[in-house]
Amino acid sequence: MATLPLLAATLLLLSTPPAAPGTGTSGDPGPVDASRLHTVGAAGTFTTITEALAAAAAGDTVLVAAGVYAEPTLIVSVPLTLIGEEGAVLDGEGERGILEIRSDSVTVQGFLFRDTGISFTDDRSAVKIDRVRFCRVEGNRFEDTFFGIYLANAGDCLIADNDLSASGDRETRSGNGIHLWYSVRVRIEGNRVRGHRDGIYFEFVEDSRVSGNDSRGNLRYGLHFMFSDGCEYRDNTFARNGAGVAVMYTRNVVMVGNDFDDNRGGAAFGLLLKDITDSSIRENRFRRNSVALYAEGANRLEVESNEFVENGWAVKMMANSEGSRFQGNNFLGNSFDVSTNSRRAYSTFSGNFWDRYRGYDRDADGVGDVPYRPVRLFSLVVSQNEPVLVLQRSPLVFLVDLVEQVFPLLTPANLTDPEPRLLPLPNPWRIPS
Amino acid sequence: MGTVWKVFHYQFRDLIRGRALAGYTLFFGAATWGLLHLGGGPVRALPSLATLVILVVPLVSILVTTTFAYGSEEFTELLLSHPVGRGRLFAGLYLALTVPLAGAFLLGLGIPFLAGGGAAGGLGGMVALGVAGALLTAVFASLGFLIAVSVHDMARGAGLALLVWLALAVLYDGVVLVVAHQAAAYPLERIMLALMLLNPVDVGRVLSLMALDVSAMLGYTGAVFRDFFGGATGVVIALASLVAWAVVPAWLALHRFRHKDF
Amino acid sequence: MTVSADPATLEVRGLCKRFDSRQVLDTVDLDFQPGCITALLGPNGAGKTTLLKCVLGLVRPDEGTIRLGAQEVNGQGAYREEIGYMPQLPRLPGNLTGWEMASMLDDLRTFTGTPDEDLIDSLEVREEMDKPFRLLSGGTRQKVNAALAFRYGAPVMILDEPTAGLDPLAAMTLKEKVRAERERGRTILVTSHNLGELESLADQVVFLLEGRVRFAGTLDSLWADTSQTTLEGAIAELMRRNGRREAGAESRTGTVEGTPSMEVA
Numbered sequence: 001m002a003t004l005p006l007l008a009a010t011l012l013l014l015s016t017p018p019a020a021p022g023t024g025t026s027g028d029p030g031p032v033d034a035s036r037l038h039t040v041g042a043a044g045t046f047t048t049i050t051e052a053l054a055a056a057a058a059g060d061t062v063l064v065a066a067g068v069y070a071e072p073t074l075i076v077s078v079p080l081t082l083i084g085e086e087g088a089v090l091d092g093e094g095e096r097g098i099l100e101i102r103s104d105s106v107t108v109q110g111f112l113f114r115d116t117g118i119s120f121t122d123d124r125s126a127v128k129i130d131r132v133r134f135c136r137v138e139g140n141r142f143e144d145t146f147f148g149i150y151l152a153n154a155g156d157c158l159i160a161d162n163d164l165s166a167s168g169d170r171e172t173r174s175g176n177g178i179h180l181w182y183s184v185r186v187r188i189e190g191n192r193v194r195g196h197r198d199g200i201y202f203e204f205v206e207d208s209r210v211s212g213n214d215s216r217g218n219l220r221y222g223l224h225f226m227f228s229d230g231c232e233y234r235d236n237t238f239a240r241n242g243a244g245v246a247v248m249y250t251r252n253v254v255m256v257g258n259d260f261d262d263n264r265g266g267a268a269f270g271l272l273l274k275d276i277t278d279s280s281i282r283e284n285r286f287r288r289n290s291v292a293l294y295a296e297g298a299n300r301l302e303v304e305s306n307e308f309v310e311n312g313w314a315v316k317m318m319a320n321s322e323g324s325r326f327q328g329n330n331f332l333g334n335s336f337d338v339s340t341n342s343r344r345a346y347s348t349f350s351g352n353f354w355d356r357y358r359g360y361d362r363d364a365d366g367v368g369d370v371p372y373r374p375v376r377l378f379s380l381v382v383s384q385n386e387p388v389l390v391l392q393r394s395p396l397v398f399l400v401d402l403v404e405q406v407f408p409l410l411t412p413a414n415l416t417d418p419e420p421r422l423l424p425l426p427n428p429w430r431i432p433s
Numbered sequence: 434m435g436t437v438w439k440v441f442h443y444q445f446r447d448l449i450r451g452r453a454l455a456g457y458t459l460f461f462g463a464a465t466w467g468l469l470h471l472g473g474g475p476v477r478a479l480p481s482l483a484t485l486v487i488l489v490v491p492l493v494s495i496l497v498t499t500t501f502a503y504g505s506e507e508f509t510e511l512l513l514s515h516p517v518g519r520g521r522l523f524a525g526l527y528l529a530l531t532v533p534l535a536g537a538f539l540l541g542l543g544i545p546f547l548a549g550g551g552a553a554g555g556l557g558g559m560v561a562l563g564v565a566g567a568l569l570t571a572v573f574a575s576l577g578f579l580i581a582v583s584v585h586d587m588a589r590g591a592g593l594a595l596l597v598w599l600a601l602a603v604l605y606d607g608v609v610l611v612v613a614h615q616a617a618a619y620p621l622e623r624i625m626l627a628l629m630l631l632n633p634v635d636v637g638r639v640l641s642l643m644a645l646d647v648s649a650m651l652g653y654t655g656a657v658f659r660d661f662f663g664g665a666t667g668v669v670i671a672l673a674s675l676v677a678w679a680v681v682p683a684w685l686a687l688h689r690f691r692h693k694d695f
Numbered sequence: 696m697t698v699s700a701d702p703a704t705l706e707v708r709g710l711c712k713r714f715d716s717r718q719v720l721d722t723v724d725l726d727f728q729p730g731c732i733t734a735l736l737g738p739n740g741a742g743k744t745t746l747l748k749c750v751l752g753l754v755r756p757d758e759g760t761i762r763l764g765a766q767e768v769n770g771q772g773a774y775r776e777e778i779g780y781m782p783q784l785p786r787l788p789g790n791l792t793g794w795e796m797a798s799m800l801d802d803l804r805t806f807t808g809t810p811d812e813d814l815i816d817s818l819e820v821r822e823e824m825d826k827p828f829r830l831l832s833g834g835t836r837q838k839v840n841a842a843l844a845f846r847y848g849a850p851v852m853i854l855d856e857p858t859a860g861l862d863p864l865a866a867m868t869l870k871e872k873v874r875a876e877r878e879r880g881r882t883i884l885v886t887s888h889n890l891g892e893l894e895s896l897a898d899q900v901v902f903l904l905e906g907r908v909r910f911a912g913t914l915d916s917l918w919a920d921t922s923q924t925t926l927e928g929a930i931a932e933l934m935r936r937n938g939r940r941e942a943g944a945e946s947r948t949g950t951v952e953g954t955p956s957m958e959v960a
Binding site for chain 2: 264265267290312381384385386387388389390391392393394395396397398399
């Protein structure tokens with residue numbers, strides 16, 4: 001195992017400057033230039049990383065052996081590759097940020113970053129990437145860092161396969177795991193984030209991609225992004241976060257194949273959409289969330305082929321949302337399928353599967369002959385007066401809902417699914433039997 | 434204690450030989466089996482089962498108890514002509530009815546669940562449902578006995594029993610709904626919690642909801658309830674409410690039974 | 696007040712009971728002696744059943760005392776060891792058998808003596824005792840009911856319509872049993888609608904009307920008092936007499952034989 005980082009370092013050395021994201025790590029094989037490799041550790045050239053960084057020139061590699069390094073905040077100001085061997089620990093001792101990247105094309109990998117302490121004034125971070133491009137942070141671990149990886153004004157960076165865990169117990173004592181501010185074309189891939197305030201945070205980020213990450217058990221949002229147009233979120237898992245995932249003030253968002261699980265509690269949402277326009281939400285799975293999909297001021301959404309299972313509310317649409325289409329979704333075991341605070345419907349539902357549907361299908365085309373009305377009167381009552389929720393499953397509520405089904409007076413009369421499916425629809429989460 | 438046991442022993446024997454009790458077991462057996470096998474496994478079936486239990490157990494318990502108490506009045510007189518203390522006779526009759534009723538319910542619920550390998554999923558929820566159902570049996574048996582010793586006429590007693598059931602199972606929640614609507618401007622969570630704890634049917638319903646239906650308790654209200662029922666104190670208070678609903682009417686019934694003219 | 700030495704002497708003094716606005720028993724004083732069969736007579740609602748229930752402790756009197764030998768009837772159950780009660784066609788738990796019923800009562804009484812099973816044989820219900828009650832005919836149930844009542848050889852027997860539902864042969868058998876018990880010195884109270892039966896059985900008659908004792912004495916004194924020779928006639932006479940008086944002068948005071956002087960409302 002111990003030789004592996006060295007091997008990786010060797011490979012990285014071959015391409016100068018280190019590969020930008022997307023170009024891959026492969027380069028021409030060739031001899032390692034020993035003068036460009038700086039080793040740090042008991043048996044190394046340097047005993048501190050600070051010294052090694054001072055000595056390194058552009059394109060060099062700094063290889064750090066196992067050991068705990070508690071040094072002043074490390075500043076990388078030339079393009080280089082910084083590699084930690086197994087057991088290389090960068091310790092902030094609860095006092096300071098650990099590493100700042102101030103040059104393009106820096107790669108950091110293999111380290112354990114720990115204990116930055118808490119500071120609000122300087123956004124205390126384990127790794128801070130500021131005003132640079134083509135950086136990579138890969139395969140590191142972060143323990144009890146305030147902010148884990150902090151990017152500001154960055155571009156074309158890759159943040160991959162890192163494992164960040166904080167043990168914050170209060171939002172105010174904890175920073176974000178992966179934090180992006182004013183950045184473009186960043187890829188966040190395969191990271192695991194736990195116990196931070198927000199697992200992944202985007203503000204003013206464009207054309208970026210978040211995929212294959214697992215963000216769970218964070219105090220506030222598993223993913224939180226605002227003013228970040230044209231971003232894509234694919235195949236991530238967001239689970240057990242204090243408030244789920246929040247997506248705000250953004251257009252052209254694509255969310256595909258994500259898993260939103262167990263986001264429960266006072267104000268928890270699987271996915272909260274606020275002022276979102278022209279976005280696509282497809283093939284996601286929402287399980288056991290207080291509110292799976294909450295939309296406020298969200299317009300022209302395509303919500304397709306998602307799986308809503310055992311949520312409190314599967315879909316909660318506020319009246320200021322319009323022009324959205326819900327098609328081919330499966331609704332199973334939710335307390336409330338659809339809820340709205342309006343007596344009119346501004347979105348359309350068609351061809352979904354609703355497990356509460358009790359209609360028939362005489363021509364056997366798989367589509368029910370009677371439209372389905374997914375809004376229960378009780379859900380309307382509850383959305384106006386939440387504490388009434390405790391009457392769920394009371395016989396009285398069954399009566400109330402029954403009456404409303406027969407004589408719809410208060411629920412939106414035009415909110416129906418005219419083509420309800422009789423069987424759950426196949427989607428990536430559900431292999432048809 | 435001897436007398437209580439003897440009365441219980443023979444009365445119990447009489448009851449379990451009857452078809453009604455077996456029917457009751459079969460009803461819950463069929464419902465549990467059906468929901469488990471056709472309703473998509475324990476996680477999905479249990480909430481529906483809970484709804485059924487919360488509705489049916491109180492109704493059956495109070496009706497069976499009142500009709501039993503009226504029906505056995507002559508037998509009770511006969512027993513009282515022997516050297517038997519009234520309090521002990523009452524205790525024996527009460528237990529002889531409550532224990533088989535609760536037992537029939539638990540068997541009906543438990544056998545298909547355990548036989549169907551349901552133990553893998555939702556055992557905790559099933560236990561909660563069983564406890565809630567058994568305690569509701571005791572509560573409504575107590576109420577039934579209280580009605581039977583308080584109202585002389587059987588038809589009126591049975592009518593009153595139905596009314597009590599309707600009031601606690603349905604109308605009470607209607608009143609809560611109206612109260613909540615009127616007071617919507619105030620923070621209601623604590624009040625709702627208190628209102629739920631006052632009604633045995635609601636206690637049973639909320640207890641099984643908390644244990645069974647992860648999606649049912651949402652938002653801030655859900656969080657308040659979760660905090661309350663998540664701790665031992667909350668569960669103890671809820672159980673204490675059910676026990677009080679069983680003990681107080683039973684005690685009143687016992688008091689009336691002691692001083693009753695037959 | 697004298698305390699009888701004989702535990703089977705039943706003494707009722709000043710018994711009053713009111714249900715709501717109705718005075719069901721009004722200052723009833725009666726003595727029932729061992730070795731004597733007393734017929735309790737009166738129209739429906741006269742207070743016969745309430746009187747019996749007071750003796751059994753099923754109804755709590757408003758005023759007055761009941762003593763059984765040296766024991767006072769005061770809500771404690773122990774005195775009922777001395778009483779055998781045959782209720783009127785009771786509904787018994789349908790799934791229990793006669794024997795189970797018998798052993799239940801044995802248990803409840805903690806009875807360790809030899810039970811009196813004469814009636815089980817003489818009424819020929821030994822086999823029926825193995826069947827659950829719900830399978831028995833009304834007559835058979837009444838036979839079992841009788842057998843259970845006499846089972847403990849209690850010094851005081853209270854029989855409420857004992858022959859109701861019995862065929863004539865069984866009724867005869869039961870009456871013979873009652874007479875035999877009298878010979879053993881039991882104190883026996885009987886109510887019945889069958890006046891002929893009572894006439895052939897009773898030594899004494901108590902006539903109740905509207906909660907008051909209108910007559911209490913031997914059959915002979917009843918004949919003498921009413922100038923009648925049948926119970927039917929005597930009762931009719933007693934009812935006529937009391938009816939006329941009540942319809943006549945409201946404030947008139949009078950006495951009825953066998954009872955102390957009473958105010959008439």
